[in-house]
Amino acid sequence: MATPLERWVDEQARLTKPKKIYWCDGSEKEAHELIEIGMKEERINGQPIFQELNQKTWPNSYYHRSHPTDVARTEHLTFVSYPDKETAGTNNNWMAPGEAREMMRKVSDGCMKGKTMYVMPYMMGHPDSPYAKACIQLTDITYVAVSMRIMTRMSKSVIDKIGSSEDFVKGLHSVGDLDPNKRFIMHFPLEHFVWSIGSGYGGNALLGKKCFALRTASWLGLQEGWLAEHMVIMGIEDPKGNITYVTAALPSACGKTNLAMMESALPGYKIWTLGDDIAWLNVGQDGRLWAINPEAGFFGVVPGTSMKTNPNMVRSLKKKGFYPTLFTNTGIDTDTKEPWWEGCDNPLPKNVLDWQGKTWNPSMEGKAAHPNSRFTLSMYNCPTLSKEFDNPKGVPISAIIFGGKRTELIPLVYESLNWQNGVFSAARMGSETTAAAIHKEGVLRRDPMAMLPFCGYNMGDYFGHWLNVGKKLKHPPKIFNVNWFRKNEEGKFMWPGFGDNIRVIKWMMDRVNNSVDAKETPIGYLPYSKDMDLSGLDIPKEKLEKLFHVDMKEWKNEVADIDKFLGGFGPKLPKALRAECDKLVGSV
Ligand code: SAT
Ligand code: MN
Numbered sequence: 001m002a003t004p005l006e007r008w009v010d011e012q013a014r015l016t017k018p019k020k021i022y023w024c025d026g027s028e029k030e031a032h033e034l035i036e037i038g039m040k041e042e043r044i045n046g047q048p049i050f051q052e053l054n055q056k057t058w059p060n061s062y063y064h065r066s067h068p069t070d071v072a073r074t075e076h077l078t079f080v081s082y083p084d085k086e087t088a089g090t091n092n093n094w095m096a097p098g099e100a101r102e103m104m105r106k107v108s109d110g111c112m113k114g115k116t117m118y119v120m121p122y123m124m125g126h127p128d129s130p131y132a133k134a135c136i137q138l139t140d141i142t143y144v145a146v147s148m149r150i151m152t153r154m155s156k157s158v159i160d161k162i163g164s165s166e167d168f169v170k171g172l173h174s175v176g177d178l179d180p181n182k183r184f185i186m187h188f189p190l191e192h193f194v195w196s197i198g199s200g201y202g203g204n205a206l207l208g209k210k211c212f213a214l215r216t217a218s219w220l221g222l223q224e225g226w227l228a229e230h231m232v233i234m235g236i237e238d239p240k241g242n243i244t245y246v247t248a249a250l251p252s253a254c255g256k257t258n259l260a261m262m263e264s265a266l267p268g269y270k271i272w273t274l275g276d277d278i279a280w281l282n283v284g285q286d287g288r289l290w291a292i293n294p295e296a297g298f299f300g301v302v303p304g305t306s307m308k309t310n311p312n313m314v315r316s317l318k319k320k321g322f323y324p325t326l327f328t329n330t331g332i333d334t335d336t337k338e339p340w341w342e343g344c345d346n347p348l349p350k351n352v353l354d355w356q357g358k359t360w361n362p363s364m365e366g367k368a369a370h371p372n373s374r375f376t377l378s379m380y381n382c383p384t385l386s387k388e389f390d391n392p393k394g395v396p397i398s399a400i401i402f403g404g405k406r407t408e409l410i411p412l413v414y415e416s417l418n419w420q421n422g423v424f425s426a427a428r429m430g431s432e433t434t435a436a437a438i439h440k441e442g443v444l445r446r447d448p449m450a451m452l453p454f455c456g457y458n459m460g461d462y463f464g465h466w467l468n469v470g471k472k473l474k475h476p477p478k479i480f481n482v483n484w485f486r487k488n489e490e491g492k493f494m495w496p497g498f499g500d501n502i503r504v505i506k507w508m509m510d511r512v513n514n515s516v517d518a519k520e521t522p523i524g525y526l527p528y529s530k531d532m533d534l535s536g537l538d539i540p541k542e543k544l545e546k547l548f549h550v551d552m553k554e555w556k557n558e559v560a561d562i563d564k565f566l567g568g569f570g571p572k573l574p575k576a577l578r579a580e581c582d583k584l585v586g587s588v
Pocket of ligand 2: 230277
């Protein structure tokens, strides 16, 4: 008798019509066989799927060039499908399930003709974790198959774990013919099913990531009483050896990955990495909030990565690990076969090809590496990996950090007055767009909890869920807000950032341990500048005062904008957040 899993795979094969079905076992040997196939047999746009990089300087690393139209997530082609539109909210594109299935069947009919269908059994979370989920993804390209084994815990044993159960997370992925007009990322949260066609890009194609671990899982969390969040998880070790665990949510281009692996500028302090993108947060029996990282890899932006900005990432990339490392859409030095990108440690090579494979030099328009070029890298390569990374229980969280890139007004750091006030601070958070993004530079985009593109259901209900989780916590984490990006009148950054951010984190730890006081203001508690450890830094006191200065008269426009933004959620906005907002409006 076929199991539900086998029947499901058969059914997808009848629709997509692959030449062959291959069940992955997750072994190292298999990874290299897949890479071999990608180098020799498969092509995108005439290019091999994988090229070997210089194995001396970049051991176990391979290069991938995507289709030129397939370099980023495509939010306008991303849908959630529930019976009613209201559940999806205005923060999602919605399609009715019948129509969605019909359309997806049409574009998927025969989409794997002549190709191999890879069946990938994987866990999101440690297999022994009570919070982990057993998943199956199908794909028709080795790039995705190799990426998934880096990013997740892929193993044959997941098939036994699923056994004869119907309860497994399903993902059907095909690159199809990479036609942007037939590209759709379709979520069916009620069925724990994601169906994606037409793209090989990370967030569109590695279905365990944003599609399952955030959009679908956020919906599951709403049903089951937990939170799926777009957050870093890290441990902060103090000079006495105590480790405090925190999570942090920052919109893109705010240095989330750098934060997760930061090299501390304060002697005696050390950051331990548990995750750089996704956290699943559960209320423990002890009334504390516990975090696991459902992933096992990093899928990070390459340009700008260097020994200065993120030394631990460079060390991770250079390490010969058990899992392969992939570079996608960087430039390549044709003499040394090394990846090259803007802001890397290597000088400009004599002969370099850009991310599309064309001869490149700096006088040309456009960059050698695509601004969204990526590395795919195992967490186990990371020299600062926390020893709790494989703890099935996860880690207890003492603080949650929210932040954004705000060149004006928002102080370097403040602490919310309580959980509810902190949820309000996260609901209004936002970031100024950079030139690298498609949007105009310097425009403020509000991005609640950095989840706007990833909350799989109505964001008003999501705010309510955050408030409810808080009510279940006997020991709620403190909530902080950070802004590393304030500029002065000359347009220069006022705070050095990077490894010096540990100074701000140290203040937060002092607050968690009740060892320093703070100044109460309508937006929350602000540091006294004497409590900020600036040893070895040359920042004049007046400058520092400015970073912690809150004058509500200056907040008038900001508060009006927040009021308008939250008003956009209509009757779904929880009353408690309306009340928080009204209080802030009354303070300006
Ligand atoms: O692949 S991801 O969606 O994680 C990266 C991104 O595009 O934001
Ligand atoms: Mn992310």
